[in-house]
Amino acid sequence: MVVERGEDAALLARVSRGDRSALEQLYRRNAVWLTHRLQSRCGDPDVVDIAIQDTFVVVWKNAKKYRGDGDVGAWIWGIAVRRLIDQLRKRTPTPSEHVALIAERVSTFEDWLLDNGRHGALDPAMRALHPDLRAVLILTAIDGLTTRETAAVLGIPQGTVKTRMQRAKADMKEMLS
DSSP states (O other): OOOOHHHHHHHHHHHHTTOHHHHHHHHHHHHHHHHHHHHTTOSOHHHHHHHHHHHHHHHHHHGGGOOSSSOHHHHHHHHHHHHHHHHHHHOOOOHHHHHHHHHHHIIIIIHHHHHTTTTGGGHHHHHHSOHHHHHHHIIIIISOOOHHHHHHHHTSOHHHHHHHHHHHHHHHHHHHO
């Protein structure tokens, strides 16, 4: 299904006026792609489902706050990522779960990007990075998460994210020069 930008904006305007059927339509039009994108960031389907439901609760409550100066899908995506991070913060996984989540993330989405040449000339350098550095680089530079959000997703201190990002940049610069 091709989602027309104007159609979502019209639905969101109806949602802002309290139209529940418009919210249902907006959900049906966007929930599948949101789920797939969130699943590439979190391997726990229950956490993703909760984040999706929370996303549309926020859309319902805050539809009037949408200024209309960007794509509705991008606005909803921003909400969804923050809801996922909120869910991940609520969990207190064991250190082995953190390692499993990082390993799963690195061995799925990132490897797919690398295997399919998505980084072009950067592929060899990205492959050569230590998985911890690559995870931080991808979450911040590609996914656009803040250091705080990246720290929450990886379960590490913010300072560690910053240090790993500096190291990743230095390693990439050295490999590419």
